[in-house]
Amino acid sequence: MTTLFISDLHLDPERPDITAVFVAFLRGEARDADALYILGDLFEAWVGDDDPSDVGATVASEVRTLVDSGVPVFFIRGNRDFLLGDAYARRAGMVVLPDPAVIMLYGRPVLLMHGDLLCTDDTAYQQFRAQVRDPHWQARFLAQPLQARLAFAQQAREASMRRQSEMKDGDRGRFETITDVSPVAVRETLHRFGIDTLIHGHTHRPAVHELDVDGHACRRIVLGDWYEQGSVLRVDRDGARLEGLPLP
Numbered sequence: 001m002t003t004l005f006i007s008d009l010h011l012d013p014e015r016p017d018i019t020a021v022f023v024a025f026l027r028g029e030a031r032d033a034d035a036l037y038i039l040g041d042l043f044e045a046w047v048g049d050d051d052p053s054d055v056g057a058t059v060a061s062e063v064r065t066l067v068d069s070g071v072p073v074f075f076i077r078g079n080r081d082f083l084l085g086d087a088y089a090r091r092a093g094m095v096v097l098p099d100p101a102v103i104m105l106y107g108r109p110v111l112l113m114h115g116d117l118l119c120t121d122d123t124a125y126q127q128f129r130a131q132v133r134d135p136h137w138q139a140r141f142l143a144q145p146l147q148a149r150l151a152f153a154q155q156a157r158e159a160s161m162r163r164q165s166e167m168k169d170g171d172r173g174r175f176e177t178i179t180d181v182s183p184v185a186v187r188e189t190l191h192r193f194g195i196d197t198l199i200h201g202h203t204h205r206p207a208v209h210e211l212d213v214d215g216h217a218c219r220r221i222v223l224g225d226w227y228e229q230g231s232v233l234r235v236d237r238d239g240a241r242l243e244g245l246p247l248p
Contacts, residue, residue, distance in 0.1 A: 004037065004233070009038075022226070026065075038074070040079070040080075040081065040116075045081070046081035047083060064092050113198065118185045118189065119180065196216055205224070221240060
């Protein structure tokens with residue numbers, strides 16, 4: 001039996017092909033898994049559990065079917081779907097985990113994160129993250145009409161794409177550096193939890209990194225996104241394999 005880890009699917013009505021790949025994954029390989037962990041950014045944007053989009057409805061139905069078949073599904077909120085609430089999680093049958101979360105995986109403790117908390121060099125993002133994760137900010141935002149929230153999300157996405165498209169080569173290099181994880185933050189996090197394996201997504205840089213923390217051999221496994229890599233981590237008692245899915 002295998003435990004599956006995925007993240008950064010960024011499901012969106014404008015990319016139905018990726019949603020179709022995810023549905024096939026849930027109906028196929030995931031049916032034989034011990035468990036499925038989704039480490040954030042399942043959706044490209046999430047403005048509240050009252051979002052009537054077909055993508056949200058399809059995902060909830062397909063994940064619930066998987067859970068009802070006996071495969072538990074666990075979810076950590078990402079930077080794109082941090083407003084995914086308990087109502088939608090119950091509808092889908094997912095168990096929402098804190099970020100970070102420690103799980104026991106075949107007798108060994110493993111630390112799970114979305115990954116954005118490790119990008120401490122990106123101070124502007126960390127300030128934004130602290131703001132939007134504040135319960136009072138979220139309550140005020142969710143009290144707005146649905147159309148206003150959808151418009152806000154669209155404007156934020158367009159602004160982000162515009163900033164990246166206008167970057168010069170030097171600025172792009174600095175952007176790539178600060179939006180990756182901080183090695184110091186990684187080591188401090190592993191030291192604080194006393195765990196030698198960390199699994200996360202967010203950065204879209206799939207890899208297995210070996211590192212030394214306080215004289216102990218540790219490993220950081222980074223999941224890729226589903227627009228370029230179709231990344232899946234398969235873990236069983238014999239080890240871990242970070243592999244790709246064929247994408248359309």
